[in-house]
Amino acid sequence: MTNADGQVALLEERGHALVPALLPHELLDATAQSLDHWLGQAAGSRNLLAHPSCSEMAIQLKARLSGMDLLDASSVAVQCTLFDKTADRNWLVALHQDTSIPASGAGMPCVIKEGEPYVQPPIDVLQSLLAVRVHLDDCGADAGPLRVVPGSHRAGRLDGDEAQALRAAHGETVCTAAHGDALLMRPLLLHASSRAKSPARRRVLHFLFGPASLPQGLVWNHVVAGEQPTPQEI
Numbered sequence: 417m418t419n420a421d422g423q424v425a426l427l428e429e430r431g432h433a434l435v436p437a438l439l440p441h442e443l444l445d446a447t448a449q450s451l452d453h454w455l456g457q458a459a460g461s462r463n464l465l466a467h468p469s470c471s472e473m474a475i476q477l478k479a480r481l482s483g484m485d486l487l488d489a490s491s492v493a494v495q496c497t498l499f500d501k502t503a504d505r506n507w508l509v510a511l512h513q514d515t516s517i518p519a520s521g522a523g524m525p526c527v528i529k530e531g532e533p534y535v536q537p538p539i540d541v542l543q544s545l546l547a548v549r550v551h552l553d554d555c556g557a558d559a560g561p562l563r564v565v566p567g568s569h570r571a572g573r574l575d576g577d578e579a580q581a582l583r584a585a586h587g588e589t590v591c592t593a594a595h596g597d598a599l600l601m602r603p604l605l606l607h608a609s610s611r612a613k614s615p616a617r618r619r620v621l622h623f624l625f626g627p628a629s630l631p632q633g634l635v636w637n638h639v640v641a642g643e644q645p646t647p648q649e650i
Contacts, residue, residue, distance in 0.1 A: 420484040431569035431605035438598040448552045460498040463530050465638045470496040474623055474640045477548055487546055487625055493640040495624040501560055506611045511579050514603035521634040532637050542604050545626045549599040552619035555592055560612035562591040569602035579606055
């Protein structure tokens with residue numbers, strides 16, 4: 417079994433896999449500098465797919481991951497979010513699944529986040545998605561890394577009690593990473609993060625990839641499929 421085969425198997429079985437040094441440091445550092453200039457003092461944003469550096473990174477991620485059979489070649493990037501944890505912005509995230517997507521559809525209830533609609537799609541849509549968390553900084557055990565419940569992506573949508581019970585039964589995996597590593601995860605994977613014990617800057621670009629077409633009249637807000645992002649119209 418090749419290393420790529422092993423990562424494919426891990427992603428299927430555990431719902432997450434780490435790909436070391438997926439992108440060159442020069443690209444990461446240039447993107448980080450560009451985002452610092454663009455966002456200023458903001459803690460992050462979930463609408464970064466339109467940023468030229470992020471759309472270019474999405475294109476490179478798709479090419480590399482599809483070449484490793486970790487991402488379907490027909491997938492498109494539909495979101496890019498920056499999480500920027502610092503000593504002054506040292507937050508925690510409770511155990512949860514990612515069950516909303518940046519899309520809209522006639523008659524489907526939505527919530528507005530940063531001016532964009534988000535909906536709760538059918539479960540089969542959530543199961544088809546892949547999140548790719550690109551680390552712009554080292555993230556050790558004391559930097560508030562992601563903690564995941566392995567295999568929980570196969571349990572469907574979970575309420576709070578079910579999530580806690582599954583974590584108690586299966587435990588957690590701490591997902592440390594180095595600068596340039598990419599953590600792949602299924603959005604239905606239960607995950608959380610603690611405040612950093614030794615606060616240092618921990619920036620992560622969280623990309624979401626999914627199928628180009630959605631059911632039930634749903635349409636992605638934005639798409640990068642090898643070209644510049646294109647706003648979708650209902």
